[in-house]
Amino acid sequence: MIEAQSLSKRYGAKTAVDNVSFTVQPGKVTGFLGPNGAGKSTTMRMIVGLDRPTDGAVTVNGKPYPRHKAPLHEVGALLDAKAVHTKRSAYNHLRALAATHGISNKRVNDVIELTGLGPVAKRRVGGFSLGMGQRLGIAVALLGDPQTLIFDEPVNGLDPEGVLWVRNLAKGLAAEGRTVFLSSHLMSEMAVTADHLIVIGRGRIIADAPITEIIAGQDKIRTLVRTDQPEELRRELENRETTFTQLEPDLLEITGRDPRSIAEAALARQILIYELTPRQSSLEEAYMELTRDQVEYQSQAIDQPEAPVPAAEATLISGGGKSA
Amino acid sequence: MSIQTAPTPAPARSRDGSGLSFGRILRSEWIKVTTVPSTVILLAITLVVMVGLSTLYAWQLAVSVGFMADASPEMQAQMGGGMEMFREQALMAPASGYIFGQLLIASLAVVLIASEWGTGMIRSTMVAVPTRIPALLAKNLIIALIAFILGAGAAFISYFIAQPILSSEGLDFALTDDGVLRSILNTGTYLAFIAVISMAIGTLLRNTAGGVVTAIGLFFVFPVIIVNIIQGLADWIPDAARFLPTNAGDRMLMFPAEAAGQLSPLEGGLVMAAWAVALLIISLLVAKRRDV
Numbered sequence: 068m069i070e071a072q073s074l075s076k077r078y079g080a081k082t083a084v085d086n087v088s089f090t091v092q093p094g095k096v097t098g099f100l101g102p103n104g105a106g107k108s109t110t111m112r113m114i115v116g117l118d119r120p121t122d123g124a125v126t127v128n129g130k131p132y133p134r135h136k137a138p139l140h141e142v143g144a145l146l147d148a149k150a151v152h153t154k155r156s157a158y159n160h161l162r163a164l165a166a167t168h169g170i171s172n173k174r175v176n177d178v179i180e181l182t183g184l185g186p187v188a189k190r191r192v193g194g195f196s197l198g199m200g201q202r203l204g205i206a207v208a209l210l211g212d213p214q215t216l217i218f219d220e221p222v223n224g225l226d227p228e229g230v231l232w233v234r235n236l237a238k239g240l241a242a243e244g245r246t247v248f249l250s251s252h253l254m255s256e257m258a259v260t261a262d263h264l265i266v267i268g269r270g271r272i273i274a275d276a277p278i279t280e281i282i283a284g285q286d287k288i289r290t291l292v293r294t295d296q297p298e299e300l301r302r303e304l305e306n307r308e309t310t311f312t313q314l315e316p317d318l319l320e321i322t323g324r325d326p327r328s329i330a331e332a333a334l335a336r337q338i339l340i341y342e343l344t345p346r347q348s349s350l351e352e353a354y355m356e357l358t359r360d361q362v363e364y365q366s367q368a369i370d371q372p373e374a375p376v377p378a379a380e381a382t383l384i385s386g387g388g389k390s391a
Numbered sequence: 392m393s394i395q396t397a398p399t400p401a402p403a404r405s406r407d408g409s410g411l412s413f414g415r416i417l418r419s420e421w422i423k424v425t426t427v428p429s430t431v432i433l434l435a436i437t438l439v440v441m442v443g444l445s446t447l448y449a450w451q452l453a454v455s456v457g458f459m460a461d462a463s464p465e466m467q468a469q470m471g472g473g474m475e476m477f478r479e480q481a482l483m484a485p486a487s488g489y490i491f492g493q494l495l496i497a498s499l500a501v502v503l504i505a506s507e508w509g510t511g512m513i514r515s516t517m518v519a520v521p522t523r524i525p526a527l528l529a530k531n532l533i534i535a536l537i538a539f540i541l542g543a544g545a546a547f548i549s550y551f552i553a554q555p556i557l558s559s560e561g562l563d564f565a566l567t568d569d570g571v572l573r574s575i576l577n578t579g580t581y582l583a584f585i586a587v588i589s590m591a592i593g594t595l596l597r598n599t600a601g602g603v604v605t606a607i608g609l610f611f612v613f614p615v616i617i618v619n620i621i622q623g624l625a626d627w628i629p630d631a632a633r634f635l636p637t638n639a640g641d642r643m644l645m646f647p648a649e650a651a652g653q654l655s656p657l658e659g660g661l662v663m664a665a666w667a668v669a670l671l672i673i674s675l676l677v678a679k680r681r682d683v
Contacts, residue, residue, distance in 0.1 A: 116521040117514055118682040133521035137410030150514040152427060152506065159426035160515075166419035167519045167526075169409050207515065 068093055068246055069114060069215060073123035076109050076270075083109040085270035086123070091248045093214070096241045098261030098278070099250035100354060106270040107250040108146070111219050114248075115144050127215055139168045143208030144217040148200035148224070153193030157184055157203050160192060165210055178206040183232075197224030205233070215246040222256060234260045254354050258282075266354065290326050292319045293342030294333070300340070303332045318342075413525055420529040424537070430499065434537065437495040438545050441488030445549035448487040449556040452480055456560040479646045481562040482571060485550040486578045486644040492545065493585045493610060493637070496538045500589035501602035503534060508597040513683050523679050531590055531671060538586035543579030550575060570648050573656060577643035580660065584640055584667045585610065591670035594678050610637045636666040 069091040076084040084106040091097045101107050112118040114125050116133045124131065127142050135141045151160050161175045179188045182202040187195065192203065201224055208216055218237070222230045237260055241247045251257055257264060257278070264281050266274040274281055294300055297319050301311050308323040321329060326345050333340050424430055456477050504527075507513040520526035550566065557563045566572060588609070593602040614635050622629045632638055633654055642659025649655055654662065 112682075115518050117517060119680070135521075138521050139519055140410065144518055146518070147511055147514055150511040152423070152510045152512040154427045154429060155423070156426070159422065163419050163422040163426065164515060164519050166422055167411060167416050169412070169415050 068129075069125065069127050069217075069248060071110070071114070071123070071125040074110065074113060074120050074125055075122035076106070076113060076118060077121045082270050084113070084120075087267070087270070087272055088123075089265050089272060089275055091215075091246055091265075092263070093246040094241060094244050095262035096237050096247045096249060096260055097263045097265060098257040099248060099265050099267065100252070100254060100257055101250075101267035102252065105267045107267060108219055110267070111144070111146055111217055111248070111250065114217060115142060115146070117146070137168055137211070139164070139170070139211030139213065141211075141213055142215045142217060143211060143213040144219075145201070145204035145208045145221055146217070146219045148197065148204045151192045151200070151203065154191055156189050157192055157195075157206075158188040160203065161206060161210060164207060168211060170210055174210065174212075178209045181209065182206040198226060198229055201225055202229070205236070213245075216240055216248065218247075218249045220250055220252070222251065222253065230256070288325050289320060289322045289346045290324065290329055291342060291344040291346060292321055292329060292340055293317050294319070294338055294340045296338050299336060300329075300333060300338050303336050303338070304329065320346075411520060411522075411525070413529065416520055416525050416529045417532065419519070420526070420533050423530075424503065424533055430503065433495060433499050434541060437492055437499075438541060438548075440495065441492040441542075441545035442548050442552065443488075444491055445484050445487040445546075446552050446556070449481070449484045449549075449553035452477060452484070452562065453556050453560045456562060460560070478562060478564075481553075481557050482564060482568070482574065482646045483644070484553040484557065485546040485571070486574045488545050488549060489542065489578050489581055489641070489644060492542060492578075492582055494607065496541070496582045496586050497589040497606040497610060498603050500534050500538075500586040501593035501606055502599055504530060504590050504593040505597060505599040505602045508683075509599055517683050524675050527594065527675055527678055531587055534586045534590055535583040538582040539579035541579070542582035543576050546575040546578040570646060573648075574644045574646070577656070577660065581640050581643055581663070584636070584663045587667040588636060588670050591667075591674035594674035609635075614638050634662050636663050639663045639666075 069089075071087055071089050074084055074087045075082070087106070087110060099107050099110070109118060113120050114127060114132060115138075116131070126132075127135070132138060132142060151157075155163075158175065158179065161178065162172065165172070165175050179185055182205050184199070184202055184206060187199060192200070195203065201221060205218070205221060208218065216237075218233075221233045221237075225233060234256070237247050237249055241262070249257075249261065251260075261278050264274065264276065264278045265272060266281070291314075292300065295317060297313065297317065300319065304311075304321065304324060310322045312320040312322075314320055326343050330340070330343060332338075456474075507516060516526050517523055550571075554563045564571060566575075589602070589606040592606050592609070593599070596602045596605060614632060614637055617628060617632045617635070622632070639654055639659040640663035642654045643656045643663075645656070
């Protein structure tokens, strides 16, 4: 379990992480999603004590990370695949880190096998591809068989087989009851891997909710309608909440009305419709929606209506206080 | 397998007694030093160069004395107590490799720590040892130990190589002669302090090139500049220059042990130790606070 309270990090005038509070629960994969420079890596570095928070505190399994007597058994972290001396072999890198905790060479060999590094373990890390570097970073994280795992962009540079492997590994670790905290900018990857999502933008938490809720919460009902009389249908349905996009001469995308009411209106007017497809937002679209809301809010602070997701709403209001 | 179960509780961990300890961190740092091939090669080169230089030193001394013996009686008379001077210089033969040895040890110590920042390894190190200071202390202890063994070892080997060369001119001496063991062992002590000072510089600068330049500036260039260029500016400058780390430290190896206006071997050693300890503490405190 990871608990951050009012965590902030400022570099001079630049605020990388701004008063962030969240809890990462055991037993599920928690995704940490945000655009580049949003503060994901800085937050993760503060969790393992590499960066000192300017304000606030973060604990892992109830204690600040540096206070643990056996930190590698508490938390395994992949923060940076390049955190390796390039002239040392993967095997010796793992052996040196294992030695700090008296972890056996057997465990070193186990994680090498587990991460598929066997054929290259005795080679210098300097010659590794990005994908092999990621596997080595994951091997380091698993070394202490820790209760909590933190992976920063783990699928970066991995081939499709590697991406699938990381996905299954993360899910498997969570199923064993461990805390898995995973950052990515690949929203499609989050959609299939994470159970819970924390979305960060410009150093602030925008959303913190189960992934299904985030997708659903952001989803304005959208329906694709194919008809020969799009204009007439449009006139029939027109009101303040409904918007129309003409995708093709006979294809309309209608937002803000459920499929049944569209069908009823068409029936009443005797308009023939021959496709009626409800569309669900992908996580990517939900994510764009979330970050767009934040940007819009900052430029028109007064008129913005309540945000649809409760967690987002709270942060948006605090965000307004700063820009005012 | 298809039955949905509630999330299992955290797996029970059976790792009694495992965790961080200073001994284990030392072992980890030892593995790090011995598994980068260039480090091992540099240490071997240092040993060879130190022994080689002191062999050359003994040889040139023997040649000089032999030349003098062949010279005309008037010239010998002119030289006066020359033989006594050569005898004292001969005692320096075992330690004489230190001049070059300190260059290599200083570079090695800077590289060992600064390359961790250069490659990003430091982040792995500090995630494994998040209190940081034990890891840095262990690294200092290991490089100091290596430098001591290397320095004292090279001086011992040099002693035995130099004796037959020197004996041709009657300049040979025994290990038990006054100050000989002191000079041999303190070649190691001197290099150990050089290593700790250099590692502190590397830790503070986090950059290999800058660290090496700074260390060599402090050990070689700065003392020379003070002694040769600016010492005339004020009386206290040459006085203070005695307390620079290398000027103070090499009193541990020098003959005669006591000389007018110079620190004694013990005083010199303590001054150099003070530099090493002060810089070590500063570097530990800075590294403890800094983001990595």
